[in-house]
Every structure is written in structure tokens, then in C-alpha cells.
Amino acid sequence: MLADELEKILPTERIKARLIDRYAYASDASHFYLIPKLVVQPINIDEVQRLFQFSHQREEKLTFRAAGTSFSGQGVTDGILADLSNYWRHVTPEQSGKTVRVQPGVIGAHVNQALKKYGRKMGPDPASINACMMGGILSNNSSGMCCGVVNNSYHTLKHLTFVLPNGQVYNTEKAEDYLRFESESNDIFEGFIKLNNAVRANEELTLRIRKKYLQKNTVGYCINSFLDFEHPLDILAHVIIGGEGTLAFIAEAVLNTIPDLPYKMTGMLYFESPETACNAIADLKTTGAEALEFMDRASLRSVEDMPGVPSFFKTLPVQASAILCEFQESTETALIEKYQNALPVFDKLPLIREPDFSQDSEKQALLWKIRKGMYPSVAGMRAKGTSALLEDFTFPVERLGDAVVDIQKLFEKHNYKNGIIFGHAKDGNLHFAVSQSFLTQADIDHYEKFNDDLFELVIDKYDGSLKGEHSTGRAVSAFVEKEWGPDAYQIMKRLKALIDPKNLLNPGIVITEDKLTHIHHLKMMPIVEEEVDRCIECGFCETHCPSRDFTMTPRRRIAVRRAMKRLEMTGDTATRDTLIKEYQYDGMETCAVDGMCATSCPVDINTGELIKRLRRENHSNLQNRIALFLAKNFPLVERTAKISLKMGFFSNRLFGKNFMHGVTWGLRKISGTIPRWSKHLDKPVSARQLASLSNGNEGSAKVLYFSACINRMLGGYLCIIWQYLQKSKN
Amino acid sequence: MEDTYVSFGNICKKAKIELVVTNGISTSCCGQIFSSKGFADAHHYTVNQTIEKLFRDSNNGSIPIVLDVTSCTQTLLNCRPYLSETNQQHFDQLKILDIIDFVADMAIPRLTISQPKDKVVFHPVCSVHKLGTMGKLKSIGFACAKQADIPVFAGCCGMAGDRGFYYPGLTEAATKRESNEVNQQPYSGYYSTSKTCEIAMSEASGHDYQSILKLVDEVSAD
DSSP states (O other): OHHHHHTTTSOGGGEEOSHHHHHHTSBOSSSBBOOOSEEEOOOSHHHHHHHHHHHHHHTOOEEEESSOOOSSSTTOOSSEEEEOTTSOOOEEEETTTTEEEEOTTSBHHHHHHHHGGGTEEESOBOTTTTTOBHHHHHHTTOOBTTTTTTSSHHHHEEEEEEEOTTSOEEETTOHHHHHHHHHHTHHHHHHHHHHHHHHHHOHHHHHHHHHHTTSOOOSSOOTTHHHHOOSHHHHHHHHHTTSTTSSOEEEEEEEEEEEOOOEEEEEEEEESSHHHHHHTHHHHHTTTOSEEEEEOHHHHHHTTTSTTOOGGGGGSOTTOEEEEEEEEESSHHHHHHHHHHHHHHHHHSOBSSOOEEEOOHHHHHHHHHHHHTHHHHHHHHSOTTEEEEEEEEEOOGGGHHHHHHHHHHHHHHTTOTTOEEEEEGGGTEEEEEEEEEOSSHHHHHHHHHHHHHHHHIIIIITOOBSBSSSOOHHHHGGGHHHHHOHHHHHHHHHHHHHHOTTOOBSTTSSSOSOTTGGGSSBOOOOOOOHHHHHOOOOOTTGGGOTTTTTSOOHHHHHHHHHHHHHHHHTTOHHHHHHHHHHHIIIIIITOOOOOGGGGGOTTOOOHHHHHHHHHHHHOOHHHHHHHHHHHHTHHHHHHHHHHHHHHHHHHHHHHOTTHHHHHHHHHHHHOTTSOOOOTTOOOOOOHHHHHTTOOOOOOSEEEEEEOOHHHHHTSSOTHHHHHHHHHHHO | OOOHHHHHHHHHHHHTEEEEOOTTGGGOOOSHHHHTTTOHHHHHHHHHHHHHHHHHHTTTTTSOEEESOHHHHHHHHTOGGGSOHHHHHHHHHOOEEEHHHIIIIIIGGGSOBOSOEEEEEEEOOHHHHHHTOHHHHHHHHHHHEEEEEOOTTOOOOSOTTTHHHHOHHHHHHHHHHHHHHHTTSOOSEEEESOHHHHHHHHHHHSSOEEEHHHHHHHHBOO
């Protein structure tokens, strides 16, 4: 068994090989689905090196994943999946926040929180920043709304520590590593010199590379590093950025930060049509606006019922489009000046409403809520059994308007009813969202035709990019050569072969022989139940979940519910039954049903409510009757609880203050139903004690005191109920 | 350690707020203990009973009701769908205040804060997020201490009422990030607004988390 073999190199508790582990990790935020052989959680470089060695000796595929929030399918595998999300969380601002040292398991927003007191932030600002992690931000060369093409991961990277598939570790901070790279990984070193010469000698390719990166582009490897850097180790470090986990494991990075400009002026500009809106971008860029976010009519319609959205949204012209414009500055004076200078530019634009800009943070928040609510709105309203797909194209800015119209035509041609188009117009980067079913072959064929037409449009008509910021992944690996041309693709192919000759590190991503990767291993969305069907598996809930580092997360709880249904549909009831059994503890019992997951869910799912409902369905009639009996006799239950609590305190007085803690700890090993004693429990409070509080203050106010039962009798020992119920199960 | 209810009594006395306690309410429950475990009948029975008593003892809703555990307040405020028609009508007339609302809106304006603490830290429970009372919690901190921190990594402690007593691993894992952050510096007080969450955070951090009532009582003058 693979798991037994792995136990020689990793501790058992960090090898997750049960069925439920495999199914829980089969999903990420993309529309692809592969069930890993097992999941491992390495915690240091040493373990990563051993994993690489293991992968090579046994010819096992190995894929690293951080938050699993990518849309393109680079984070799923049917090999060994190494999950980094529970460890690798160090973040250290350095040089007064001018730089920041990060590990791959840190959430993007936590990096910015650490930098806040220095008035700095990191360059990349992906919309998923509250959930995605540095491993992905670096490996996908993430950007975002304001980041543009200058402050992405590639351009803000200062130093990188990484592990190559050959097991060697290099750190670009250390001068000796440059020498060591040449001597220890000489084949790669020499290979890079050859590749570098090949790139630089090819004038056409050089021009192509320069042109491609004037716009946002995450298709293929960052081969601009051959032009930007001299030493092979620096070139290598920069192709690992955007390398989608196919070239190395990123253990640590030092990033240059940018100022976090505190003064903002935000407003919305409305136009008659997408063409007039997009044609305004070039002029708007001259104003120095940090964000220029385009939204088409369908996008605006998708949020018109959201609280706070102005009523005129409903009566805008049929093709109306909007641009959210934001100016940012370090001082208020500079901000006002920037805005004043923009006014003459606005005057010349064919606006259909007066521009309405504001420094008020609540008004700004509403505008951003409108912009950010569009994709969730479409995703939340999609038909059951479909996936919400989010595309990510880049077009030449000057042809953006035509591109929008062309995409709208394709929606019509292929009968996509609720397609919306929005995006970072400043950088020619458009997202659009459609819902798509992968349940039948006819669905997949339909999607393939639409996809073919789209890609032809982006590449042949506009020479655009198929992925501006979401990475190649499984979604467009088969089209890298078509987009880049054969010369660039050959460089990328040779690069991958040089570093990972056995093609075991996240294979099939970026470089692939399979020309249909984009329609293979598609994630089928079975119809399960209300909460589950809405879920887009984005992973935004995970960071708020109290069981995230213990058993499961809301996304995984939902993913396994879907897996059970898929197994049922294919008639594999044996596997399904194992999942149901394992779900009892991981999914059900260790969910705190606190509902904090709902606070960050874009489609308003409270997984806690789902679990509560499943618990309800799990109870026998007898259990329900006992619970009702207890409820009806609550004062009696309370007295019993108080007595056992008092006995506990009494025992502690006799045998020492840690006595009960120790005893319950021991008893729990024998019977899991004995609750653990806490040193922080309070003595029970009687109704008489509470009644003594009543005062006859003739004050201006009067209140009725409801001391909650957990304050009265436990602080916590309502376990009596639990024990009855557990016993009644048997 | 002095109990929460004593602090509540002291605060009312100092603020000259008339306090009513009834035997019926002192044996009632918000029903969360049943609903979180999925016992629908028991939960529905409990909340209906409780709302009946609250309506009666609050003089048909004319006396505001103060709950001293935020998660219970949240449960009670959301119980309407499970009530009988009569109880729904009664529920609509009740004025249910969480301890945070009470302290921020009723108590502090009537108290003299004579000896604010130096530096305290709060653990905002999940219900604070759901009820949208983070601002009020901060205002309490502002009134009662020179500095009141809310940890960046403050999150659900995983106690979930009583679940943490049976699955201590859940609470340990859930509180690790926040307690590590809290232990980076010393505080002169550690406070929250739900007893079981206070227990979880005390276990994790090694410091004694108490109700904010305790804080308000300590810093206010007679």
C-alpha cells in the first residue's frame, strides 16, 4: 500500500488516505475533478525533499496545493496531493514593511494585515485575497483589480527559496547558492544557458514575449524571465513564479511591497453601450485611476435587486455599460488634485449620467459590493446541477469594446442565457461568467463548441490571452502552443523537461500531450440538496471554519455530499457507504454549526444549517422523544446538571484542583460520551441567588434579566442531556 | 472568581437601572442546546415555552429583556419561525437586548468610568459578527480601557455551546491561531460575552477570560 510506504517518510497523522480524505480533496474551485491517491501534509523542506524522492522512486505523480481557490484546474490530481493549507503560515514584514517574507500556506489578506501598520501592502490583489494563499498567488503569478502588469507576483518577487524535483534546495538570497546551482544541478544550469541563448537569438520570439507581457497574461511559463534576468538561478526563480506548481516547490518568498494608499475617491461612469464605455478606457487611463472596472448590461442587471443598489439600474438603456473608477493617493490634497485633473477628461466622454464620485467609505463600499457581487449573483442563481464558469481573457485595450460585443454574440449563438461580462478594463482583462452543466455528453459537446469558438475569437481575431490572471491549468493547457506560437512553446517544453524529466510534478498542466485537457475530468454537479447545489466550491468559507485544522471544512463537507451522490448515481454503493460512515465524525460530529462559514460565502450557504438538518435526519424517534422529555423537564435536568457539577467541584476540593480535569480525561478514553472537565468552569448559580439581585432602583430604566442556562448551571455542564442521548443511541 | 450574575447586579445598581428577576426566566433556555444537535421537537417546545414566559414576565413586552450570553441572544432573536402563531405575535412585541447592547447603550451612558484598565483584549464570539455588534463591542472597549484589542485571528473557538467538551481536539485546533496571537503580549484583562467561549479561550491561552460584565463592573464607580 502507498500509505504504508509513505509512513517511512512522514508521520501517520499527516498521511490522509481514507476514502473521505481522497474525496474531500478531489475538488477545488475549478470545474475539474480528480480523486487523489492520497493526501499528505508535509511541514518542512526535509519532508518535501523526501516526497520528491518518493515520487521519483515509485514513479508517483505529485501535486502541491495551497488554498485550492484556483479556477483553472491546476490544483487537482489523481496522484499524490500535498496539502499546504494547514502549515507553512509564517509571514514576517522586513525592512519596515518594504519587503515581506512569506510561506506558501499564508492567506493573502493575512500578509496585508501584517503589513498594515507600515502603510504597505503586497502587489497582487486577487479578488479571492481573503481565502487564497501565497503558494497559489506566487505559482499563478496572481494580479487583480489594481495590480496591473507591473505589481504582480513576478515583478514584486525579491527572493525565492524552492525545492526542485531533483531534491535540491536553492535560495536566491544566498550568494553561495548561485555557485552550488552550477555545480550540483549542472544539467539544469547548462540547459538554462542554452535556452537563454535560444530565446535571445530569436528576434521574433523576443518581440513576441515583450508584446505578450504588455498585457496581463498567465498562459504558459513566464519566459520573459529569459529576457529580464542573466543568471540561470534568477531566471529559474522567476519561471517558478507562474509555474503552476509544475517546476518546483516554493518554500519561502521575499516580496517587495507597495504603498497602501489610504485616500480614495470612487465613482461610477455610465455609458450607452459597451463600445462607448470601452473606447473611453484609453482616456481614463491618462487620469491615473488605480481601478477601471467594466460591467456590461447583464452584469448590472444581475445585481439590481441587491440592497442599496440605486433604482435607476432597472431603467438603464438596453446596452448600457458602466465603469467603476477609483483614484488612490497618499494624501488628501494629492487625491483631490488627481480627481480635479480627471474632470475635464470626464467632460469629453459620452456619459449618460452625471459622474457621482465620493470619498465616503460607505458609498465606496457599496460600489465595490456591486462590482464584486456580480459573479456570486450569477453563481447563486444558476440552475441546479450546473457549474459557474468564470473566464478570464485579455484583449488589446483599444479593441476591448469590439471584443465585448463579439462575446455577447457568442452567448447568443450558443444559447447561454445569463452570461455576464465584467473585468479589469484598465488592463484589457475581461471576465465573464456563464453556468454550464457537465451531466451529459451532449452538455460537454455543447460546451466544447462554445469553447472552441471563444478561443478562436480570442486568439485568431484579437491575438489576446486565454487567461489574464487565472493561470493555464487544465482549462487552456492544450491551447498554449496555439496562443504563443511554436517557438515559445518549444522553449516551455524544453524547460519543463529539463527540470522535471520524468514529468511527475503536477503533470498535464501548462505542457500537455492531451489536446482535450479542457474537456477531460470535468466536474459533474449532481443535484443533492438545497445548500449543496448552490455551492461553487470556491473555498472562501474555509479560513473561518473552526474545524479547518482538525477534520474538515464547509467546502469539503459539501464536496463529500456531492461525492456520495455521484457514487449513488454510478451504483457504487459500497464506496458510498464507507463515505457515509467516515462522514459521521469528520463531517457531522466535528462541525461546530457556528455558521461563520456563511459570513464569507458568496452564495450565502450556511453549512452549519446543512449539518444541523442532517443531524435531525439522523435521529431516531426514540432519541427525539427523549430530547423532548428533557426539554419538558428542563428545571429537573438543570438541577441534575447542577448536582453533578457541584460534585465535581467537591471532588476537586477534596483531591486537588486538577482532579476532575484528570479524571474526565481518563474516563473519556474509555467512553467518549463523558465530557471533559474544564478548570474554567464556574459553580452553578441557583434561582434564589439570581432572585436576590432584584432591586427596587427607581431609575430611568428597567430591565428583565435572563441569565442564560450556560451561565447558571455550567458554565457548561449541560452534558447530562448529551449523555442521555448518546446512551439512547445504543 | 466572582460570577457573571453578581457583576450584572452591581452594574444595574451603579447605573440605577431597575432589575427584575423572575423564577420562570431563571429556569428557561433559548433552545440552542437542542437545535444545534438537531432535536427539532425539543427545540420548538423549548423556545415556545421561553417566549411565553418572557412575554408574561416582561409585562407583555414592556420591560426590555437582557440576555447575558451573546450566542443565546442570537438564537432567541432568530426563533420566530419555530413559534406558534400566538407566540410569534408575542415575540414581535418583545425587546430582547444582548449583553453588548445593554452595556453599550444602557449601562455605560449611566455609569462613571473611574478607573479604566490599561490594555485589554476581547474575544468577539461568532454571534457578534452575525448580530453586527462589533462596533458596539469596540465602543465598550474604548470606554473601559485605554486600549482594547480585537485579535486579527479572532474566530470561532469551536466550543459550539458544549461540543468542545466532547471533542476537545476541535476547540484546541480552532483556538490555536487566536491564542498564539493573544499571547504575544500581556494584557490586564481578557473578556468575551459567552461563557463556553470564555472557557475555550481560557483553556487555549492560559489566561482567565471573563464576561465583559466583569470588566464594566470593575472600572465603574459606585
